[in-house]
Amino acid sequence: MPELPEVESARATIERGALGRRIAAVDDTDRYECRPHAPGEIARALVGRRLVSVHRRGKSMWCETSGADGGEGAGPALGIHLGMSGRIVVTDADGSSIEGGDWLGGRYGRVADQPDRKPEWDRFTLTFDDGGQLRLFDKRRLGRVRLDLDLSALGPDAQQVDLAEFAARVGRGTVAVKARLLDQSVLAGVGNLLADETLWQARISPRRPAGELGAEELAALHRALLAATEAAIARGGVHTGEVIEHRTPGGHCPRCGAELARATVGGRTTFWCPAEQR
């Protein structure tokens, strides 16, 4: 699930539920998600501290931490990336979840609601001294947790670029626009589904060379990106996008009824309306 909207929801969940609570224990034993840290390294760095703020750029999040045991100064930042299937779950002392979005239906977006939820899918856990937890629940195990996350390879957050910057960054090069939108060093936050939804809303073919787009098309794309992102956050995830539910073999354009085209663009499976998206 995790594209910018899901990560923003996760960020809000942490902000609402996990800040200020003292970290009593840390399970950082997942070798893959916590690499290159050795098991115990993140734990040593965080126990006794509190999360004081959460930030996001694109699909990356990081929490700033307090000094140790209420002391002055600041601790290391805790970086979190949800990967392909991660979610953040924050619980109260009694174990009840105080997380945000409901992640309703559709082929995407359900993970923690599933009845076959396995404990081993919790890849990283902070336990607070009140007994509650912050967990990274991640079936596919491509998420990442690390201290002092490096953000230098990321472009500006997709939700925050203005039209001028958007046009300058996206509207160049010979690659397909979709590939350009997916490039996190160009813009941070757009994933496969959000890219399809944005291009569909803007009526632009994902295969168009990015540098060939005109000023009006880039403006339409920028508008569509902001609208699609905002709607996804409000509705609980990118899977709520207008074309997304039709994004299946044999699916039809919900606007004109034409059968959606399917192909690999920018290395990812792509659906678009061949009648409207030019």
Next chain:
DNA sequence: AACAATGTTCAGTC
């Protein structure tokens, strides 16, 4: 059983 999956990254080519 083979393949695709909302993620990034790295090696390799032009």
Next chain:
DNA sequence: GGACTGAACATTGT
């Protein structure tokens, strides 16, 4: 060096 491509990564679901 920059732009671009494809495979690899770990795991699950179809």
